[in-house]
Amino acid sequence: MTPHKAWRRRFAGLFLWALAAGAGAFWLAHARLQRLQADFETDARIVHRLLSQRVVQHDAVLATLALLQPPSAPAGADATLPRLPSVYPQILSVLQRPVGGGWPAAMQAPLAAAETASRQSGHPEMALVDLPAGRYHLVLASTPASYALQIDLRATVPQDEWPMDMAASPVRVALEHGGAAFVVQPGRVGDAGLGWSYAFRKPLAAPSQPLDVVALRRVGLAELPWLAMLGWCALTAALWAGGLAWWRQRVARQRAEELLRLGQVARLNTLGELAAGMAHELNQPLTALLSSTQAAQRLLADEPPDLITAQTAMGQAVEQARRASTVVGRLRRLVERPDLAGQAQPLPLAAAVQDVLHLLEPELARRGIAPEVSAAPDLPPVQAEPVALQQIIHNLLMNALQALEQVPPAERRLALTLARPDAAHVALSVRDHGPGVPPEAREHLFEPFYTTRTGGLGLGLTLCESLAQAMGASLALAPATGRGAEFVLTLPAATAP
Amino acid sequence: MNNDNASSLSPLIHLVDDDAAVREGLSLLIATVGLRVQAWAEPQAFVARFDRASIGAIVLDVRMPGTSGLTVLEQLLAQGVDQPVILLTGHGTVDMCRRAFKAGAAEFLEKPVHDEVLIEALQNAVRQHVRSRERHQADQQARERYAQLSAREREVLGLIVEGLTNKEIGRALALSPRTVETHRANLFAKLGAESLAQLIRRYAALVDAP
Numbered sequence: 001m002t003p004h005k006a007w008r009r010r011f012a013g014l015f016l017w018a019l020a021a022g023a024g025a026f027w028l029a030h031a032r033l034q035r036l037q038a039d040f041e042t043d044a045r046i047v048h049r050l051l052s053q054r055v056v057q058h059d060a061v062l063a064t065l066a067l068l069q070p071p072s073a074p075a076g077a078d079a080t081l082p083r084l085p086s087v088y089p090q091i092l093s094v095l096q097r098p099v100g101g102g103w104p105a106a107m108q109a110p111l112a113a114a115e116t117a118s119r120q121s122g123h124p125e126m127a128l129v130d131l132p133a134g135r136y137h138l139v140l141a142s143t144p145a146s147y148a149l150q151i152d153l154r155a156t157v158p159q160d161e162w163p164m165d166m167a168a169s170p171v172r173v174a175l176e177h178g179g180a181a182f183v184v185q186p187g188r189v190g191d192a193g194l195g196w197s198y199a200f201r202k203p204l205a206a207p208s209q210p211l212d213v214v215a216l217r218r219v220g221l222a223e224l225p226w227l228a229m230l231g232w233c234a235l236t237a238a239l240w241a242g243g244l245a246w247w248r249q250r251v252a253r254q255r256a257e258e259l260l261r262l263g264q265v266a267r268l269n270t271l272g273e274l275a276a277g278m279a280h281e282l283n284q285p286l287t288a289l290l291s292s293t294q295a296a297q298r299l300l301a302d303e304p305p306d307l308i309t310a311q312t313a314m315g316q317a318v319e320q321a322r323r324a325s326t327v328v329g330r331l332r333r334l335v336e337r338p339d340l341a342g343q344a345q346p347l348p349l350a351a352a353v354q355d356v357l358h359l360l361e362p363e364l365a366r367r368g369i370a371p372e373v374s375a376a377p378d379l380p381p382v383q384a385e386p387v388a389l390q391q392i393i394h395n396l397l398m399n400a401l402q403a404l405e406q407v408p409p410a411e412r413r414l415a416l417t418l419a420r421p422d423a424a425h426v427a428l429s430v431r432d433h434g435p436g437v438p439p440e441a442r443e444h445l446f447e448p449f450y451t452t453r454t455g456g457l458g459l460g461l462t463l464c465e466s467l468a469q470a471m472g473a474s475l476a477l478a479p480a481t482g483r484g485a486e487f488v489l490t491l492p493a494a495t496a497p
Numbered sequence: 498m499n500n501d502n503a504s505s506l507s508p509l510i511h512l513v514d515d516d517a518a519v520r521e522g523l524s525l526l527i528a529t530v531g532l533r534v535q536a537w538a539e540p541q542a543f544v545a546r547f548d549r550a551s552i553g554a555i556v557l558d559v560r561m562p563g564t565s566g567l568t569v570l571e572q573l574l575a576q577g578v579d580q581p582v583i584l585l586t587g588h589g590t591v592d593m594c595r596r597a598f599k600a601g602a603a604e605f606l607e608k609p610v611h612d613e614v615l616i617e618a619l620q621n622a623v624r625q626h627v628r629s630r631e632r633h634q635a636d637q638q639a640r641e642r643y644a645q646l647s648a649r650e651r652e653v654l655g656l657i658v659e660g661l662t663n664k665e666i667g668r669a670l671a672l673s674p675r676t677v678e679t680h681r682a683n684l685f686a687k688l689g690a691e692s693l694a695q696l697i698r699r700y701a702a703l704v705d706a707p
Contacts, residue, residue: 279587280560280587283587284518284519284587285518287516287522287585287609288516288518288521290522290610290612291525291526291609291615292522292525292526294611295525295529296525297612299525313522316518316521316522316525319518320522
């Protein structure tokens, strides 16, 4: 892969990640804004309904007064009029224009004007409106006497049913009329740079009091769900990095497997070369030996027998037999292993088994085999050479796996048992659920170049056995019982130091 | 060899193997059936110096230092050597066997070789060589006799081989039937043919040749 290509791949990955992270973050922000807007609109509608209900009460009170026509008593002698403010806290005072009389002198003109308007419209009219202070009068013309209420808007607001926290809510709520406004709830609507704003404006549902409910909500950038958005970005980044790491690991593992396979091929080639060399080295003396003896046979069968030439031939045959045995001796010394018993050390057998199982994990997984490992409690460590031990276990497991390939996946069972047959030994049993060892093969199993597999070299078990023997251990095929084959490796227990 | 005079006429086996013991053993064995053996340790010395006129066969070891038996076989065939070649190998693979026969080996045997197998192979090879030499000699003779014919006689022979009668030949060559008859008698005499069938069998191939 060229550096340019690698860079492009990295860039493409980064771009994809940015796209996924950005889309997710945008969606989160959008959802938050939508929720804020929906909340705002719900609150505004509730506020509008509550305020409308309250101001409509003023009309009802005035209508009742007009109907009952309670007399106005000087200096509060009569209880009816002054008692209303104690029932309705928003009604500061009740005024009456008695029959033939007038409104209190200070307010005569505006109240009279409102009374005239009310007489025309048929419903109460506002007068002396001071919205910033939240005060106004509501006048209803009636006969014989007309009445007016002085309203305090602040008290009109139903605190207990209010949908928002009045002090803390960011929503500004105001009642507006003729360019003036009474702020019900201050909110936070400062011009804080970038952001979104939602607005609500609707007249109160009371024709007598044409006040607009105006709600405003400003949403600043700070109100976006930054934590969740950043969390999402971090999560996608982590997923991306994790996926990348997983992919790299996969590639690395594939490469390692490939190398292992190549190594095996190389080893087989070396082995083949060795075998070819050995065949040639032995074939030469054997050819000479065979031809000499056969020549001698023929010479002796002649009539008369050629004794002298036959003797020469036999002499050559003896010579060649010696030569062949020298070749064998040389070969033995060539492949002789170093003294394994000398390198043996105490080590836990269970750990060695786990190591090999770990190595073979891909092989096991590919064949869908879950090995059942059971170990007797308090097993002592064994005296063994670590590499040789691993090689033996590896070979036994590979044999078992190959045997299990011949049975359906559902029946593939592999049991490894660690036991202590006697005080001085620890045994590892490898039992597969395969077709087992045919009776005629049982006694030849450990012979070199004997194999039941086509293409097998027939050296695996031989090697295992010689490795085991070199460490003072033994390898045996357990007597056939039930299904499959069972091999038992018996190792000397390490003596306590 | 116990009887050099008599065996000088018997077939000669060339044995090429770098191993002295193998040469000795096989030489002894081959000699027991009355075949002469000439053993060579050096493949290149053998290729350079062996008697190509001799009747017999060649036994080659495949695995030799320097030049492999297969290479030697290819050299021999390239030089037109007609002795059949038997290859011996210590570890014969199917692939090597295929290569050997493709290169023209008469036989491919595995070491150590059993006496009967080797001797039978050698005798077959020698028989095959003798036959091929005889056929070769007959061809040679035919070529020499054909060369003695005149141009007109060759034309007449060509038409005889095509199956034309004397009359038809005379028409084709603008000759009288009598003249054709004379040419016919002459070429039969020159070629030593006793019948029309024999004439066609021996000389039909030469007529088409330039």
